[in-house]
Amino acid sequence: xxxxxxxxxxxxxxxxxxxxxxxxxxxxxxxxxxxxxxxxxxxxxxxxxxxxxxx
Amino acid sequence: xxxxxxxxxxxxxxxxxxxxxxxxxxxxxxxxxxxxxxxxxxxxxxxxxxxxxxxxxxxxxxxxxxxxxxxxxxxxxxxxxxxxxxxxxxxxxxxxxxxxxxxxxxxxxxxxxxxxxxxxxxxxxxxxxxxxxxxxxxxxxxxxxxxxxxxxxxxxxxxxxxxxxxxxxxxxxxxxxxxxxxxxxxxxxxxxxxxx
Numbered sequence: 001x002x003x004x005x006x007x008x009x010x011x012x013x014x015x016x017x018x019x020x021x022x023x024x025x026x027x028x029x030x031x032x033x034x035x036x037x038x039x040x041x042x043x044x045x046x047x048x049x050x051x052x053x054x055x
Numbered sequence: 056x057x058x059x060x061x062x063x064x065x066x067x068x069x070x071x072x073x074x075x076x077x078x079x080x081x082x083x084x085x086x087x088x089x090x091x092x093x094x095x096x097x098x099x100x101x102x103x104x105x106x107x108x109x110x111x112x113x114x115x116x117x118x119x120x121x122x123x124x125x126x127x128x129x130x131x132x133x134x135x136x137x138x139x140x141x142x143x144x145x146x147x148x149x150x151x152x153x154x155x156x157x158x159x160x161x162x163x164x165x166x167x168x169x170x171x172x173x174x175x176x177x178x179x180x181x182x183x184x185x186x187x188x189x190x191x192x193x194x195x196x197x198x199x200x201x202x203x204x205x206x207x208x209x210x211x212x213x214x215x216x217x218x219x220x221x222x223x224x225x226x227x228x229x230x231x232x233x234x235x236x237x238x239x240x241x242x243x244x245x246x247x248x249x250x251x
Contacts, residue, residue: 007216012184014160019185021162022080034097035072038104039064 060112067107070116071100077117077186078124084181085128087170095131099124118188121196125178132174160219168218172211175199179207180215 062070078099082092102123103110110119169177175197182193183204194204217223 004216007220008212010160011165011212011216011219014162014165015180015185016187018084018162018165019080019181022083023076025076025079027075027079028093031075031093031097031100034100035068035075038068038071038100 061108062110062112064107067110071103071120074117074120075100078120081121081181081186082124082128084169084185085125085178087166095124095128098127102127118192118196121182122198125196129174164219168215171218172214176207176211176214179204180211183208184212
């Protein structure tokens with residue numbers, strides 16, 4: 001027997017846990033490597049970088 | 056427009072790094088796929104770095120990068136007619152729930168359910184329901200009015216509850232053509248495929 005409230009609660013909890021489970025994962029190595037590279041790469045504008053801020 | 060104080064590069068990079076786990080969580084919920092989401096995050100990092108002079112010190116790096124990620128995602132969808140899929144690797148996992156709850160939601164079901172929603176509704180429920188953003192913050196990220204955001208969240212909740220309660224998924228969440236099938240029909244179909 002599932003009441004509406006119960007479903008709402010399960011949904012809310014499920015969404016939060018789904019999000020939190022990703023937060024707890026270690027970052028992939030290639031992402032960390034990319035972050036390191038950002039030091040040296042100066043202002044090479046990547047494809048579409050400006051327009052994605054303003055859409 | 057340019058009276059705003061930019062962050063020194065080192066500080067910008069530090070704040071950017073802190074936003075990464077949230078970008079991955081947002082991206083994965085939006086795209087429904089780990090690899091697509093991580094590619095999106097990498098694109099977002101590059102774009103944010105290239106545009107770092109436009110970031111206003113003291114504002115939210117997370118919200119700013121969420122805007123870049125969602126715009127990247129939606130323009131990529133428009134270009135490539137991207138169809139999301141749920142994360143196969145996570146299909147076995149069950150979301151943790153308090154011990155009192157007998158019937159926790161399966162992550163795979165929730166992810167498939169999310170992919171059934173319109174893009175706008177999926178984004179809204181992720182930001183507010185999963186990410187914990189206020190309606191106001193979420194509306195700013197999605198570039199819409201607060202009332203619109205409230206209505207998207209409400210409709211998304213209702214639709215998701217119905218889908219999950221009844222176990223009804225269309226093949227849209229698999230990236231196939233649009234036909235409705237119950238979970239049981241999907242299972243029978245899969246068994247038939249294996250048997251043939």
